[in-house]
Amino acid sequence: MKQNYLIEKYAQFLPITAETSRKSLGEGTTPLVRSSRLGSELGLENLYFKLETLNPTGSFKDRGMFLAVAKAVESGSEAVICASTGNTSASASAYAALHGIRSFVVVPSGKIALGKLAQATVHGATIIQIQGSFDDALHIVRDITERSPVALVNSVNPHRIDGQKTAAFEIVDELGTAPDLLCIPVGNAGNITAYWKGFTEYQSAGKISSLPKMWGFQAAGSAPIVLGHRVSEPETIATAIRIGNPASWTGALNAQDQSGGKIDSVTDDEILRAYHRLATEEGIFCEPASAASVAGLIKRSQNGENLSQLTAVCVITGHGLKDPDTALSITADRVEVEADVLLVEEAMNLH
Numbered sequence: 271m272k273q274n275y276l277i278e279k280y281a282q283f284l285p286i287t288a289e290t291s292r293k294s295l296g297e298g299t300t301p302l303v304r305s306s307r308l309g310s311e312l313g314l315e316n317l318y319f320k321l322e323t324l325n326p327t328g329s330f331k332d333r334g335m336f337l338a339v340a341k342a343v344e345s346g347s348e349a350v351i352c353a354s355t356g357n358t359s360a361s362a363s364a365y366a367a368l369h370g371i372r373s374f375v376v377v378p379s380g381k382i383a384l385g386k387l388a389q390a391t392v393h394g395a396t397i398i399q400i401q402g403s404f405d406d407a408l409h410i411v412r413d414i415t416e417r418s419p420v421a422l423v424n425s426v427n428p429h430r431i432d433g434q435k436t437a438a439f440e441i442v443d444e445l446g447t448a449p450d451l452l453c454i455p456v457g458n459a460g461n462i463t464a465y466w467k468g469f470t471e472y473q474s475a476g477k478i479s480s481l482p483k484m485w486g487f488q489a490a491g492s493a494p495i496v497l498g499h500r501v502s503e504p505e506t507i508a509t510a511i512r513i514g515n516p517a518s519w520t521g522a523l524n525a526q527d528q529s530g531g532k533i534d535s536v537t538d539d540e541i542l543r544a545y546h547r548l549a550t551e552e553g554i555f556c557e558p559a560s561a562a563s564v565a566g567l568i569k570r571s572q573n574g575e576n577l578s579q580l581t582a583v584c585v586i587t588g589h590g591l592k593d594p595d596t597a598l599s600i601t602a603d604r605v606e607v608e609a610d611v612l613l614v615e616e617a618m619n620l621h
């Protein structure tokens with residue numbers, strides 16, 4: 271068992287020194303699984319899902335957070351702070367606990383999925399709920415960290431991006447080449463920026479000759495990059511991407527333009543349909559924001575994009591258990607009967 275798999279495998283691409291902590295919760299090395307049905311229905315040669323749901327706190331945020339917190343500790347910080355739509359706070363508080371330092375999380379009140387709030391709570395974060403949006407929260411924590419020794423661990427912290435780019439490395443290492451398409455949800459746009467950085471660094475290192483087209487998907491009610499202007503009151507069921515003024519806006523546009531890709535939007539209906547299909551046709555339970563990558567791929571194929579002979583990877587960013595309210599809003603195939611064999615058999619509709 272390696273001490274810190276990402277550092278040992280990708281040290282040459284990471285800002286690691288002898289003093290950088292190797293503490294790890296086992297982040298990264300997530301499975302790339304092949305689609306069993308959706309891919310062929312969409313006419314793709316190969317469709318894979320990168321299951322970032324299997325990171326220690328259930329989202330890709332851990333890939334960047336292990337490094338951001340290690341570097342904060344290395345530079346003498348005794349506390350970290352972040353603005354969050356939920357998963358950043360879950361991840362920051364877990365890694366702060368691992369390192370024995372404090373964590374402060376600033377979140378929009380009432381807009382955090384239940385499981386994520388549970389995670390920050392149990393890891394001992396100081397949770398500050400503001401009557402405002404994620405964008406307000408990010409503005410506040412940036413302001414605070416300019417004046418105090420608390421380390422900012424949002425994705426504006428370059429260590430987050432460097433950690434997250436390892437997902438692109440893993441995809442290439444596993445496929446032996448870059449995919450043709452990389453589909454990814456876009457919120458604050460750190461992750462699309464990180465994947466693009468990973469692919470281009472691997473190209474510079476001579477590990478791949480071609481680069482994927484980057485297809486990023488925002489929720490229609492929170493689609494500033496698609497609209498070309500900030501959204502002051504972003505709305506979507508996909509709370510992880512409910513962001514009106516992405517910090518890495520330029521990074522997302524670069525990824526789109528340099529790759530010949532596209533940043534597009536998908537409606538909440540399209541997101542929920544993809545969410546349900548992933549669960550019922552593929553056995554993959556993700557949170558709504560993650561389904562935006564698949565919803566976008568479906569939308570673009572329905573709009574006549576020719577996908578035959580292509581290999582696509584959809585990034586499944588966060589686990590479905592984080593948002594039980596959305597899961598339970600689906601009409602269940604559920605009945606209650608007395609504890610009786612015949613009644614249970616009858617309920618199974620076998621006769």
Ligand SMILES: *Cc1c(COP(=O)(O)O)cnc(C)c1O
Nearest residue numbers: 357457458459460461510587588
């Ligand atoms: C953070 C997050 C996103 C959005 O990533 P950005 O880097 O903010 O674009 C998407 N899905 C999930 C589950 C997330 O936690």
